[in-house]
Amino acid sequence: MAKNISVTIKFWKQNGPKDKGHFDTHELKNIPDDTSFLEALDIMNEELIGEGREPFVFDHDCREGICGMCSLYINGTPHGKTERGATTCQLYMRKFKDGETITVEPWRSAGFPVIKDCMVDRNAFDKIMQAGGYTTVRTGQAQDANAILIPKEDADEAMDCASCIGCGACVAACKNGSAMLFVSSKVSQLALLPQGKVEAAKRAKAMVAKMDELGFGNCTNTRACEAVCPKCETISNIARLNREFICAKLAD
Amino acid sequence: MLPYTIQNYLADQAIWPRLSTDLPEFEATEQAVEKEIDRLMNIKGKRSVDSIHKELGHIMWEHVGMGRTKEGLEEGLKLLKALRQEFDTNLFIPGSKEGLNVELDKAIHLRDFILMGELVAYDALHREESCGGHFREEHQTEEGEAKRDDENFFYVGCWDYQGSDDKAPELVKEPLNYEIIKVQQRNYKN
Ligand code: SF4
Ligand code: FES
Numbered sequence: 001m002a003k004n005i006s007v008t009i010k011f012w013k014q015n016g017p018k019d020k021g022h023f024d025t026h027e028l029k030n031i032p033d034d035t036s037f038l039e040a041l042d043i044m045n046e047e048l049i050g051e052g053r054e055p056f057v058f059d060h061d062c063r064e065g066i067c068g069m070c071s072l073y074i075n076g077t078p079h080g081k082t083e084r085g086a087t088t089c090q091l092y093m094r095k096f097k098d099g100e101t102i103t104v105e106p107w108r109s110a111g112f113p114v115i116k117d118c119m120v121d122r123n124a125f126d127k128i129m130q131a132g133g134y135t136t137v138r139t140g141q142a143q144d145a146n147a148i149l150i151p152k153e154d155a156d157e158a159m160d161c162a163s164c165i166g167c168g169a170c171v172a173a174c175k176n177g178s179a180m181l182f183v184s185s186k187v188s189q190l191a192l193l194p195q196g197k198v199e200a201a202k203r204a205k206a207m208v209a210k211m212d213e214l215g216f217g218n219c220t221n222t223r224a225c226e227a228v229c230p231k232c233e234t235i236s237n238i239a240r241l242n243r244e245f246i247c248a249k250l251a252d
Numbered sequence: 253m254l255p256y257t258i259q260n261y262l263a264d265q266a267i268w269p270r271l272s273t274d275l276p277e278f279e280a281t282e283q284a285v286e287k288e289i290d291r292l293m294n295i296k297g298k299r300s301v302d303s304i305h306k307e308l309g310h311i312m313w314e315h316v317g318m319g320r321t322k323e324g325l326e327e328g329l330k331l332l333k334a335l336r337q338e339f340d341t342n343l344f345i346p347g348s349k350e351g352l353n354v355e356l357d358k359a360i361h362l363r364d365f366i367l368m369g370e371l372v373a374y375d376a377l378h379r380e381e382s383c384g385g386h387f388r389e390e391h392q393t394e395e396g397e398a399k400r401d402d403e404n405f406f407y408v409g410c411w412d413y414q415g416s417d418d419k420a421p422e423l424v425k426e427p428l429n430y431e432i433i434k435v436q437q438r439n440y441k442n
Contacts, residue, residue: 018349042302049300049355054347059353116352139263141256 002034006068009044011056011104014208017121023103024056033094035078038070038091039064041104057117058104065230068165071172072118073105074173078169078228087167087230109170110215111179124214125182132206133186135195138240148231156190162189163231170225170233176217181225183207184241191244203250208245290360297342297365301358304339308366311335316373319391325377332370336417337365371411374421381405402435 006029026048031040038060045055061069070088074080112122133160135248137215152211162185170181187204190196196203219238226235272278315328337361345355382391382398383405391399406428411421 046300046302049344049346051343052346055355057352119352138260140259 001093002032003227004030005033005093005096006030007040007093007096007099008101009056009187010084010101010103011044011117013056013117014106014114014117017115019114021114022081025101031093033096035093036063036089037074037091037093037095038073038089040062045177048138056104057079057115057119058243059119060089065090066165068167069121071107071120071167071169073107074089075103075173078107078172078232085230085232087165090230098212107168109168109177110217111171111177112168114192120168122166123166124166124216125179127214128179128183128207128210129186131210132203133190134203135199136192137195139221148194150193158189158192161185161192164189164233165231167230169228169230171216173224173228174217174219175224176220177215178225178237179211179216180219180241181229181235183233184237187241188237192239200244201251204241204244205248221229288360289356292343292356292363293345295341295343295345297344299338299344300343300363301343301345301355304343304364305358305365307333307335308362308369311371312369316369316376317332318385319387319389320376324378325373329373329377331375332366332373336363336366336370339363367417373386373423375409375411378423379405379409397437400437406435 006027008025008027010023010025012021013024015149026044028044028047031043033036035043038058041056041058048055058116059069059071061067063070065087070078070079072088074088074091079086079088080095082091082095104118106112106114106123107120109120111124115121164182164185166182168182171179187207188205191200221235221238224241225237226233255272275354310332311328315324343359343360345353347355348409349351349356376386379386379393381401381404382388383400384398387398389399393399404431407425408428410426412424413421
């Protein structure tokens with residue numbers, strides 16, 4: 001049986017990247033605890049609009065943990081301190097205590113400028129992907145699935161890497177604002193497969209160069225990213241990326 | 253050989269020149285959008301975009317669902333028109349049109365959704381038969397299956413917008429002409 005709880009939402013307001021920004025608060029009363037956190041924010045926004053105020057702006061799309069749009073820093077942790085492997089949209093009000101104050105902030109990182117409130121510009125990730133996160137194939141019919149044999153373990157591991165949804169929580173959690181967990185997952189998902197090996201050296205160099213150019217920091221192995229990643233990507237991906245990168249550099 | 257190579261050939265041809273925004277069509281569209289945005293911002297009513305969106309969902313679910321009737325659709329159309337009126341006179345969009353305004357963004361889409369809903373209801377009302385996902389409860393076989401009326405509805409239809417949201421659209425028909433196959437009732441039973 002769901003019970004109702006009341007909470008105070010302390011949320012970040014910021015009108016564009018240049019604005020200083022500040023916190024606003026709103027009391028949410030009698031919210032059924034099987035409401036998702038984002039639904040609670042929808043309810044809050046209806047109430048704000050009812051008072052003639054502007055709603056709190058945040059990113060969201062699929063609301064089922066697959067698209068990577070939701071991106072809230074909740075009570076000091078990207079995606080909130082829920083069970084491992086959950087996105088902001090998979091967080092429910094039953095995880096909070098009656099009377100609690102919930103603080104909501106944007107991803108704060110030089111690589112992700114604020115557009116408004118908690119909506120940040122994550123175009124940098126797309127630019128990194130464009131730099132090399134693909135394999136060059138000829139347009140046309142896909143070839144037969146069994147034409148290239150791939151060991152099951154490799155396929156599974158590549159799939160685990162590919163499950164990174166590009167949310168950016170790893171960057172938000174990192175004290176250096178490093179995008180290494182994201183980049184290494186995207187490099188690994190291809191490097192592990194025969195189709196990706198052909199351009200592996202070029203890819204690793206291009207993606208790392210783009211990441212540096214866009215103002216993301218370096219990895220110092222603090223593993224904060226791993227702890228918050230909603231898809232449980234591990235820093236062994238980073239080790240793999242470093243290997244790919246060093247091999248590519250040595251070959252130059 | 254050809255089917256395997258043509259896509260690659262075409263992919264190389266897709267080098268599209270960037271269209272200029274310096275065209276009269278662009279200017280006219282820009283002005284129309286600007287005007288619509290000003291209109292929406294100035295309604296200054298009482299209802300949020302989401303509250304109207306949810307009402308739209310309820311009307312569609314109740315009256316324009318998969319199983320539909322003449323009465324239900326007529327009622328639905330009435331409610332949809334009233335909802336469009338409510339949108340045009342009682343909508344409230346906070347904030348300004350400068351910079352990002354998610355409520356304005358949603359409102360522009362919602363107006364299209366309401367019109368789209370009306371169009372679906374219109375078409376469903378007109379089509380006095382059942383076929384595929386369009387199940388008019390009045391038109392079913394004794395076993396509760398969809399009953400087509402090939403005599404009157406053997407065509408592909410398209411609705412032509414008459415220049416105003418308040419004018420009924422006009423039906424354009426393209427007859428279906430099968431030369432080889434024999435048209436018959438679909439049957440999943442045997
Ligand atoms: S590695 Fe994890 S935290 Fe980083 S972008 Fe991918 S899914 Fe998000
Ligand atoms: S909204 Fe798509 S992952 Fe959360």
